[in-house]
Amino acid sequence: MPELETSLIPAFSDNYIYLLRDPATGTVAVVDPGAAEPVADALTARGWPLHLILVTHHHADHTGGNLALKERYGARILGPAADRNRIPGLDEGVAEGDTVRVGDAAARVIETPGHTSGHISFHFAESDALFCGDTLFSLGCGRLFEGTPSTMWQSLLKLRALPDETKVHCGHEYTASNARFALSVDGRNPDLIRRAAEIEELRTRGEPTIPASLGEEKRANPFLRADDPALAAALGMEADPVAVFATLRARKDAF
Ligand code: ZN
Ligand code: FE
Numbered sequence: 001m002p003e004l005e006t007s008l009i010p011a012f013s014d015n016y017i018y019l020l021r022d023p024a025t026g027t028v029a030v031v032d033p034g035a036a037e038p039v040a041d042a043l044t045a046r047g048w049p050l051h052l053i054l055v056t057h058h059h060a061d062h063t064g065g066n067l068a069l070k071e072r073y074g075a076r077i078l079g080p081a082a083d084r085n086r087i088p089g090l091d092e093g094v095a096e097g098d099t100v101r102v103g104d105a106a107a108r109v110i111e112t113p114g115h116t117s118g119h120i121s122f123h124f125a126e127s128d129a130l131f132c133g134d135t136l137f138s139l140g141c142g143r144l145f146e147g148t149p150s151t152m153w154q155s156l157l158k159l160r161a162l163p164d165e166t167k168v169h170c171g172h173e174y175t176a177s178n179a180r181f182a183l184s185v186d187g188r189n190p191d192l193i194r195r196a197a198e199i200e201e202l203r204t205r206g207e208p209t210i211p212a213s214l215g216e217e218k219r220a221n222p223f224l225r226a227d228d229p230a231l232a233a234a235l236g237m238e239a240d241p242v243a244v245f246a247t248l249r250a251r252k253d254a255f
Contacts, residue, residue, distance in 0.1 A: 022103030036065035055079030056133025058086035083118030114152025115142030138212035140178035149246035164215025175209035191219035
């Protein structure tokens with residue numbers, strides 16, 4: 001089966017919106033359209049329609065374009081059933097284990113609460129593509145606005161269980177500042193040092209650091225390594241994953 005075509009649309013100062021197209025059927029979807037205009041411009045440039053809007057969570061920088069795009073293109077809006085009342089224009093609520101189809105391409109819905117209580121992620125296994133909103137960032141994770149450290153850690157473990165080949169499409173270009181924090185807590189990790197150098201090069205050229213490789217994230221992202229005894233030891237802590245994760249998150253919030 002041909003892979004889903006994905007393209008990245010920058011919005012606001014550091015958001016990423018994603019366009020997805022199934023080449024077999026010509027079905028087009030957008031993930032987290034915080035604004036309508038950059039999406040409409042990208043569709044016009046490609047001569048594409050828009051059939052589906054996929055939403056990871058209710059924040060305005062991920063949903064602000066929902067209503068205008070729905071009206072202009074007649075697109076159907078899918079998002080977390082748990083946040084039915086907080087997603088503008090939602091047509092269909094989805095939950096853990098549901099399948100979402102973009103033409104012939106199928107995504108499994110993974111509930112990933114923590115940043116918000118209803119946050120979901122979309123995993124297109126056959127295309128090795130993950131759309132995880134503000135749950136997992138390259139070398140970081142989302143802030144805990146509506147969840148505990150334990151909730152977010154469980155969500156990150158679900159994402160960490162996906163194959164190394166998975167390409168991580170997250171909601172923001174926060175990678176360079178995440179790298180600075182990660183180096184401050186795990187500065188001797190060779191995988192992190194290598195990724196940080198790559199990030200600096202990409203950002204110097206003005207290029208996105210996304211999609212990230214999930215395999216690399218597993219080795220370099222401290223928020224995915226809270227159960228690594230070496231990281232706990234580097235923080236001077238007992239090997240308690242939730243406590244280590246909570247400490248990482250609190251230190252990042254104050255960084
Ligand atoms: Zn958010
Ligand atoms: Fe966001």
